[in-house]
Amino acid sequence: MIQSIDYYAxxxxxxxxxxxxxxxxxxxxxxxxxxxxxxxGAITLAGTFAALAVVAxxxxxxxxxxxxxxxxxxxxxxxxxxxxxxVPGGAGAxxxxxxxxVPGGxxxxxxxxxxxxxxxVSCSFxxxxxxxxxxxxxLAAGIVVVLLSxxxxxxxxxxxxxxxxxxxxxxxxxxxxxxxxxxIMLVVALxxxxxxxxALAALRRxxxxxxxxxxxxxxxxVVSTAVMLFGxxxxxxxxxxxxxxxxxxxxxxxxxxxxxxxxxxxxxxAGGADTAYGSSPEITHALPAVVTVAAVxxxxxxxxxxxxxxxxxxxxxxxxxSPVPVAALLSVVSKAAGFAGLILILVTALGSQTxxxxxxxxxxxxxxxxxxxxxxxxxxxAVRLLAWSSVAQSGYxxxxxxxxxxxxxxxxxxxxVFYAAMNLGAFAVVTLVSRRRGGGELDDYRGLVFxxxxxxxxLAxxxxxxxxxxxxxxxxxxxxxVFREVVDGxxxxxxxxxxxNTVIGLYYYVAWTVxxxxxxxxxxxxxxVTGTATGTGDRDVRTSRTGWAGRTGWAGRTGWAGRTGWAGRTGWxxxxxxxxxxxxxxxxxxxAPQLVFDLVPAH
Numbered sequence: 001m002i003q004s005i006d007y008y009a010x011x012x013x014x015x016x017x018x019x020x021x022x023x024x025x026x027x028x029x030x031x032x033x034x035x036x037x038x039x040x041g042a043i044t045l046a047g048t049f050a051a052l053a054v055v056a057x058x059x060x061x062x063x064x065x066x067x068x069x070x071x072x073x074x075x076x077x078x079x080x081x082x083x084x085x086x087v088p089g090g091a092g093a094x095x096x097x098x099x100x101x102v103p104g105g106x107x108x109x110x111x112x113x114x115x116x117x118x119x120x121v122s123c124s125f126x127x128x129x130x131x132x133x134x135x136x137x138x139l140a141a142g143i144v145v146v147l148l149s150x151x152x153x154x155x156x157x158x159x160x161x162x163x164x165x166x167x168x169x170x171x172x173x174x175x176x177x178x179x180x181x182x183x184i185m186l187v188v189a190l191x192x193x194x195x196x197x198x199a200l201a202a203l204r205r206x207x208x209x210x211x212x213x214x215x216x217x218x219x220x221x222v223v224s225t226a227v228m229l230f231g232x233x234x235x236x237x238x239x240x241x242x243x244x245x246x247x248x249x250x251x252x253x254x255x256x257x258x259x260x261x262x263x264x265x266x267x268x269x270a271g272g273a274d275t276a277y278g279s280s281p282e283i284t285h286a287l288p289a290v291v292t293v294a295a296v297x298x299x300x301x302x303x304x305x306x307x308x309x310x311x312x313x314x315x316x317x318x319x320x321x322s323p324v325p326v327a328a329l330l331s332v333v334s335k336a337a338g339f340a341g342l343i344l345i346l347v348t349a350l351g352s353q354t355x356x357x358x359x360x361x362x363x364x365x366x367x368x369x370x371x372x373x374x375x376x377x378x379x380x381x382a383v384r385l386l387a388w389s390s391v392a393q394s395g396y397x398x399x400x401x402x403x404x405x406x407x408x409x410x411x412x413x414x415x416x417v418f419y420a421a422m423n424l425g426a427f428a429v430v431t432l433v434s435r436r437r438g439g440g441e442l443d444d445y446r447g448l449v450f451x452x453x454x455x456x457x458x459l460a461x462x463x464x465x466x467x468x469x470x471x472x473x474x475x476x477x478x479x480x481x482v483f484r485e486v487v488d489g490x491x492x493x494x495x496x497x498x499x500x501n502t503v504i505g506l507y508y509y510v511a512w513t514v515x516x517x518x519x520x521x522x523x524x525x526x527x528x529v530t531g532t533a534t535g536t537g538d539r540d541v542r543t544s545r546t547g548w549a550g551r552t553g554w555a556g557r558t559g560w561a562g563r564t565g566w567a568g569r570t571g572w573x574x575x576x577x578x579x580x581x582x583x584x585x586x587x588x589x590x591x592a593p594q595l596v597f598d599l600v601p602a603h
Contacts (some may be wrong), residue, residue: 019047228301238460362402369395403489447520
């Protein structure tokens, strides 16, 4: 049997993969130069837009989900006949794992008969509403990251072709993951979205902090993948299938029921023969505990990916040491891919095991938002503060999954969409400010609104949105959706924890906003050296050479008005476009939040 491939279903992946190959080939054969660097960025941006257009066309088409890489019906039928010949009424799709007189036995595993509806054909790749919204989110965020990358690469100290190639590979994995419907493809897509980020973090030459960030991210990812694969192997071993829909059906039907002599009225082994499966009656009595262990291991593996407590300690150093576009990629694209995989595993495959994972998710969500907010309170560096803020936001996204509510996943997806627009906008403005020397501290943003009103007001708006305060109604609507689902699901204590953490988060968001709106220090003469003083007891005293008006400062040669600054020839235009796109999205979500709610798939 040969599987048929629906090329329209995988068209976004093909577009991204072909663009990545084209970029790498052009970079290898074209001479180095500023024009080539710009051309490679334009090709990458065009490929991402093209993939997003294909996703949009898939969303607008009529009919059911697109499916491909499906197991042929004839193969399923022959497998069922081969192993279920002596099973009364049990030679259905999937067959029986062991032949024998097992009444009603139709499950291809050692855990007993499977009951409940299962699709006649299981597919590895399904493009449904869930996959489309995550693919659209990843590609829209990818467009912003490509623009920020163009600003970062204008310095010339990062290999351009390799950067865009790795970025496109990450986007390919992020688009493939939400459409994955078997364990193998899910793991492969997750690693494709994760592995290129290691190299992106360390691509800048002679950057020790970038290398350190890449090593930490690599070690954390390797451990998380190993833990998750152990859990995945246990799930496959107990259910006998890699397909999520069949796994869910078999877990609902028989994993909690002992299977063997005296259970179900039949023998586990055909004719009672002494075969390799003769020990199955003893093994299956422990299967419920095995499934619990598998669920915990898979949850731990994904907790690494989304920086959830207690697997969050890598976030601050990795975000700070990486280039700002990589930090933005980690905070939105990688996080969205991690949540897509987590929702697929928990809701689709382990939906019958909510007694195991719902309490764990609730506790992890509470700890994650609390730890993230408390750590963010102590930060004086902008990217590091956004890193711990991103950890806290992961807790808010997890919270709806910590209650027994059919609409919980919808609330998490809606919050993720709101969060993506706000956080990408904040990173876009940080990219602009970081292009001036020494622009990473929060105090470097003091008076930003007076020196560049557009950037200052944009950053203040994004921070207010993240805090959930008016006029940042996007963040307010996102938190209301999560609060409503948590309360409706009976998670009163979790709602209280969220309320307390929302108040904690207000402090550092508002404190940063106040710095933006506070006038910058003014130069005063101090014994022949021009210094700065605020008149407000500010702990920082700067010389004009590194201050806002110095040679390398706000209006200096490499500052906002310099050759590589806001009004320079390179760097500022793509970053400014990214800010405009993020502001437009945040304003649209604030004025019409129903746009997001209409996109969320119905379960």
